[in-house]
């Protein structure tokens with residue numbers, strides 16, 4: 001056995017192995033062996049003494065938007081299209097330094113709460129595309145997190161992506177962009193970051209309905225030519241089913257499939273409103289669905305039929321989604337909500353367990369990022385979280401996972417390794433983050449100073465989008481994802497005054 005680092009004596013919690021005390025051998029950032037007591041026979045490598053600690057694979061946040069990381073508490077609870085007006089179109093403009101700050105504070109929050117990999121889908125303006133991408137990638141390298149980076153691009157405006165039964169589409173809120181220029185910028189991005197350590201550049205249109213056919217065709221060509229990972233939002237809301245059926249005259253999954261964009265390197269955020277044929281298409285293509293339970297609750301988007309997807313063999317990952325719709329980047333919290341909310345649906349024997357959700361976060365996250373992560377086993381990347389074991393007691397893996405999913409917030413995180421590099425020690429990042437915190441505070445002030453702009457937008461377009469939302473709710477669909485609760489009193493819900 002050879003190693004440059006050994007984690008000695010932790011209780012190893014791995015989704016594919018029995019719970020037990022073992023030493024974890026690491027060489028060049030890769031786990032080479034997990035063996036009881038083996039490290040005592042050798043000397044040479046650095047040793048992390050982990051007696052009394054729990055070692056688990058680093059959690060994976062498979063969908064977020066780093067540009068929103070300081071939007072905690074900024075947005076009211078609103079349906080997605082109204083929320084988007086507030087959170088996206090009303091946001092202050094950001095320069096590359098801001099993009100760095102936002103990506104860095106998010107990475108810090110994730111690492112300190114036991115998450116070692118993120119799939120970031122940040123909006124990046126075309127006029128300064130390269131500088132923003134550079135800033136975000138640099139932040140991830142500086143903080144030491146593993147990241148899939150899928151710049152979120154689109155060339156259709158929010159209003160163009162919706163249907164209005166009355167036919168009148170308002171003037172666009174965003175400036176027109178040339179699909180060819182976006183595709184060229186994406187091509188440059190894939191070349192620039194092809195060989196960066198711990199960074200996976202991805203192609204990430206915002207959503208098919210927010211892109212022209214030409215842009216989607218060009219991105220599909222890019223994905224095919226470069227063998228890239230592909231990430232996008234798919235059918236998050238009922239209104240999107242109505243809008244995409246109206247635009248394409250068929251399922252948006254068929255459109256993606258025809259473009260060659262459904263495959264093992266594809267991950268699709270949300271997918272709340274797919275029907276059985278569409279879920280089967282995702283499964284048969286080997287693509288991954290990223291479940292974002294907190295964001296779906298925050299925007300009232302509906303409940304993913306998770307139990308059926310897991311039973312039906314669909315790969316599902318877990319995401320926090322952006323802080324404007326979450327507001328934390330804490331995967332313990334995301335796991336807890338995911339392990340609770342699905343008891344609203346179906347009979348109790350089918351409710352997803354804490355272990356289901358935890359495994360989903362790890363194995364689904366590994367699939368979404370296409371990386372050998374989510375295991376503490378030979379051949380896996382050494383992305384390892386050591387938790388102070390004193391808050392959790394268990395002799396068996398299921399009880400321990402339940403304790404972690406339902407009772408942990410990240411407070412027990414002691415040490416975090418990414419690629420075998422120690423990034424968190426004694427619960428704190430190993431780098432000095434005082435300057436980052438100062439910059440984040442200043443940016444937060446700017447975000448809050450711009451809140452009146454968001455209110456104005458909502459005043460101006462709120463009724464229009466609210467009307468479109470109501471129309472979408474009235475459309476007959478063959479599926480339902482919203483709870484229908486009998487009112488407390490007849491005749492129905494009391495209006496707020």
Ligand SMILES: [Zn+2]
Pocket residue numbers: 063064065233269321322
């Ligand atoms: Zn999203």
